[in-house]
Amino acid sequence: MNAISPTPKRAYDLNFARYVYENIDGGERLRMCMQCGACSGSCPIGQQMDHGPRKLFMMIRAGMKEAVLTSNTIWNCVSCYNCVVRCPRKVPITYILHDLAYLAVQEGYEPAKKADNARFAKAFWWSAAKYGRTDERLVTGIYYFSFGIGEGMKRGMANQKIAMNMIKTKRMHLGMPHAIKAKDELQKILAKATEIQARHGKGA
Amino acid sequence: MEKKIGAYLCSGCGIGDALDFKALEGVVSKEFKKPVKSHECLCGDAGLAVIKADMEAGEVTLPVIGACSPRVMTDRFMLPGMTPIRANLREQVIWSHPAGDEDTQMLAEDVMRMFMTQATKVNDPVPFTEGDFSTTILVLGGGYAGLTAAKQAVKAGHGVILVEKKAELGGNAANWANIVPSKPPYHDPQANPLPGLIDEVKATSAIRVITGATVAKTSGMPGKFQVELSDGSSHTVGAIVLATGFRPYDATKLAHLGYGASADIVTNVEMEAKLKAGKVVTKAGSSPKAVAFIQCAGSRDPNHLPYCSSVCCSVSLKQAIQLTKADPETMVYVIYEEMRTPGTTEEFYRAAQEAGVIFMKGKATKVENGSGITVTVADELLQQDVPLGPLDMVVLATGMVPNSTDPDQPAQEYGAELLNADINPYPAGDSYNPTPAVPPGGPLLNLQYRQGPHLPMLADGFSDSHYICFPYETRRTGIYACGPVRRPMDMGEVHEDAMGAVLKSIQVIRNAAQGHAVHPRVGDLSYPKINLNACTKCRRCTVECPFGAIDENEKDYPVVNPTRCRRCGTCMGACPVRTISFDNYSVEMLSSMVKAVNIPDEDEEKPRILVIACENDAYPALDMAGIAKHQYSPFIRVLPVRCLGSMSLLLISDALSSGYDGVVLMGCKPGDDYQCHFVKGSAMAKERLSKIADTLKSMQLEVERVTMVDASIADGARLPKVIDELVAKIDAVGPNPFKGF
Numbered sequence: 001m002n003a004i005s006p007t008p009k010r011a012y013d014l015n016f017a018r019y020v021y022e023n024i025d026g027g028e029r030l031r032m033c034m035q036c037g038a039c040s041g042s043c044p045i046g047q048q049m050d051h052g053p054r055k056l057f058m059m060i061r062a063g064m065k066e067a068v069l070t071s072n073t074i075w076n077c078v079s080c081y082n083c084v085v086r087c088p089r090k091v092p093i094t095y096i097l098h099d100l101a102y103l104a105v106q107e108g109y110e111p112a113k114k115a116d117n118a119r120f121a122k123a124f125w126w127s128a129a130k131y132g133r134t135d136e137r138l139v140t141g142i143y144y145f146s147f148g149i150g151e152g153m154k155r156g157m158a159n160q161k162i163a164m165n166m167i168k169t170k171r172m173h174l175g176m177p178h179a180i181k182a183k184d185e186l187q188k189i190l191a192k193a194t195e196i197q198a199r200h201g202k203g204a
Numbered sequence: 205m206e207k208k209i210g211a212y213l214c215s216g217c218g219i220g221d222a223l224d225f226k227a228l229e230g231v232v233s234k235e236f237k238k239p240v241k242s243h244e245c246l247c248g249d250a251g252l253a254v255i256k257a258d259m260e261a262g263e264v265t266l267p268v269i270g271a272c273s274p275r276v277m278t279d280r281f282m283l284p285g286m287t288p289i290r291a292n293l294r295e296q297v298i299w300s301h302p303a304g305d306e307d308t309q310m311l312a313e314d315v316m317r318m319f320m321t322q323a324t325k326v327n328d329p330v331p332f333t334e335g336d337f338s339t340t341i342l343v344l345g346g347g348y349a350g351l352t353a354a355k356q357a358v359k360a361g362h363g364v365i366l367v368e369k370k371a372e373l374g375g376n377a378a379n380w381a382n383i384v385p386s387k388p389p390y391h392d393p394q395a396n397p398l399p400g401l402i403d404e405v406k407a408t409s410a411i412r413v414i415t416g417a418t419v420a421k422t423s424g425m426p427g428k429f430q431v432e433l434s435d436g437s438s439h440t441v442g443a444i445v446l447a448t449g450f451r452p453y454d455a456t457k458l459a460h461l462g463y464g465a466s467a468d469i470v471t472n473v474e475m476e477a478k479l480k481a482g483k484v485v486t487k488a489g490s491s492p493k494a495v496a497f498i499q500c501a502g503s504r505d506p507n508h509l510p511y512c513s514s515v516c517c518s519v520s521l522k523q524a525i526q527l528t529k530a531d532p533e534t535m536v537y538v539i540y541e542e543m544r545t546p547g548t549t550e551e552f553y554r555a556a557q558e559a560g561v562i563f564m565k566g567k568a569t570k571v572e573n574g575s576g577i578t579v580t581v582a583d584e585l586l587q588q589d590v591p592l593g594p595l596d597m598v599v600l601a602t603g604m605v606p607n608s609t610d611p612d613q614p615a616q617e618y619g620a621e622l623l624n625a626d627i628n629p630y631p632a633g634d635s636y637n638p639t640p641a642v643p644p645g646g647p648l649l650n651l652q653y654r655q656g657p658h659l660p661m662l663a664d665g666f667s668d669s670h671y672i673c674f675p676y677e678t679r680r681t682g683i684y685a686c687g688p689v690r691r692p693m694d695m696g697e698v699h700e701d702a703m704g705a706v707l708k709s710i711q712v713i714r715n716a717a718q719g720h721a722v723h724p725r726v727g728d729l730s731y732p733k734i735n736l737n738a739c740t741k742c743r744r745c746t747v748e749c750p751f752g753a754i755d756e757n758e759k760d761y762p763v764v765n766p767t768r769c770r771r772c773g774t775c776m777g778a779c780p781v782r783t784i785s786f787d788n789y790s791v792e793m794l795s796s797m798v799k800a801v802n803i804p805d806e807d808e809e810k811p812r813i814l815v816i817a818c819e820n821d822a823y824p825a826l827d828m829a830g831i832a833k834h835q836y837s838p839f840i841r842v843l844p845v846r847c848l849g850s851m852s853l854l855l856i857s858d859a860l861s862s863g864y865d866g867v868v869l870m871g872c873k874p875g876d877d878y879q880c881h882f883v884k885g886s887a888m889a890k891e892r893l894s895k896i897a898d899t900l901k902s903m904q905l906e907v908e909r910v911t912m913v914d915a916s917i918a919d920g921a922r923l924p925k926v927i928d929e930l931v932a933k934i935d936a937v938g939p940n941p942f943k944g945f
Contacts, residue, residue: 012590014593055585058583
């Protein structure tokens, strides 16, 4: 790999496109993007995005790193895969957007710190990594309280009725969180994965 | 041999059912006192046997065939002896007018009258075959086009004289290591075939290579060109292939794109030299890590080259691929407005994308040279300015200027005004109206022609030829252009182009030796003959000939160079005293055909409108209308002409004074995107027509009676409507007061 770490916090960085091609999941197919706009046209929530995927990809090529990683596009993707199915150049757009979101978190861009789905993903991952399973109570709890104690209480109360109904229909259990048997084996797997990732230049 | 005319009428294809044949036969036998025979299928063996029997018996030498259009069944009616006259009773009579109708019958009878009259006025043409005809081809330019042309001409059995201005063969392509791929899978730059070709040409004894020489003077005509070279040698050649190529656009005019500001801002030509020399390095001596190509540098810009050179995109793709392959760490940006990748170059474009080249659609608005170069791109896809930088190198993709002049020769005044006037096709007030540009320099061949030493050019300086219909031909018969002097092209295209120009040269050499015309009247044996006793030395023929075929002698009389002539008859139409004619085509013939039509009295309310139709497009379009069974007014009488350029104004006054109510001229589109097969013929007709108003006024006639219509070969469905509208318009003006005089 001849990865060049992009210089953070610069509006334009000529090397950003190369970085994306070589380090982002599916980024190597991005070379073939011909800017047809089928992705942006297919996107069901394109209206809620700062830029459609097409424009975001052109921004990558133009080296507009900060604008890309602070764009809400990478957070608003709902993974419907409409764009991936329709892309005439077989660019895995969804993967690219997700990995760009990860990059934004890694490099500490402000919108990434605040993004709802970043908070949720963190809560989800905490549970999955700790127990090998997700516990709805813990995931939602951690997610809600990431907004602060007051906001956490407020959100929790607002969803009280739903929680009760879920318990009634046995969709959510009471008691200790479920966990897989070999939690220590899972930790070994995750440690190895982190090591591989670090070797590929993404850091942990 | 005495000319004996006999008419043959075909009743097949429904002609017999739609017309009164007894009356039609009567026109020939009673009015013209000529034998007439009818048959139910003239083009069949039995029908042809009837004609052949009469010809063999010596009773008929010139058959007039009243059947289908002269454009069909030509092989069937190819009879020994004089070319039969064909009266079109099918496509333009019964297929476009109702059967059994009185007006249709009148039309058919008039058609027979016109073509019987034509038969009485034509003579068997005597071709020009005086003297010796050379089969040698002179190729001017020793670049890839010229070398290919020389090699191909020898393969076809012709001797070649290859003249190159520089001391070495090779031209521009000698500076290139690789070329844009012309072979599948079109993914990688291909090795330049030039060095091998040079060796091959040098080893061919039938090619005489003369380097370090230019053409000092060219006179004569196809088959008999006399070419004097700057080294003092003189050569007789049959045809000339013009393969002088291009010169790169002068980059010093591109200061706004930073040219000259840094040694790292180079043109594509300079980059090519660097790539050929080996590793590309910046002025600081390091391998460039970020390179931007600026496309259309000085192209498609009214202040520079107004046109697209078509190859710069593929050349940049090639150079970008080479740079990324040489050093995978190099980031290459191509700033383009439109990526033009004709044909298989699209595959090459994909290969560049795969190699990681970044394409940015937009215009480079600013190039700044500080610590690294920054190019500001007005990005169309982002709708904002992007400051691309720091870049190590910038490549300006400059276009091609045709070598339609020799930049080392002084410009010549004589004939230049004609050249300039000829090449300004853009109408005043057109939004796209660049100044027509003749590339600086003097004439390449220094033609000793009445119309001057130059080869006429298009507005952008490329040699004038029709891109689609007759690509290699220049407006000087026997001189064929190929390669970038004709239009911008890459080496794959040049290879094909050179072969095309050679084939054209061979064609002219063979046709000239037999006294045949070349395209578009291939095989025509006639040529203009001038009765000098009547000539007033007005020079209109020598000036108006689209091909510069007519020179002037020391007494200012016109001299026709028959093998330069394309037989359009523009000289005949220009001559104010009707003293230019062909053996089988003359103003008198056309005029007699016009007068042969029966003009009904005013009170019969049957107007007659003469349609003078170009044989190349308008006439076949009328045939197409008939084939599609489109109906139109039976009041028109169609007179086919070789080209509207051969239409004399006298023909219009003859028509009007003999009682026609109006005249419609149907010819090809003139102008920059001309469709005229003789380049300037329809334009000449249009110009002559602009002066018709005075003639009409002097005859006390309305201007509306004479109209010109542009017609293309695809107008079969449109022309019937046009005819009906014009007939109604002329009818509204009222009958011609000259009727019955």
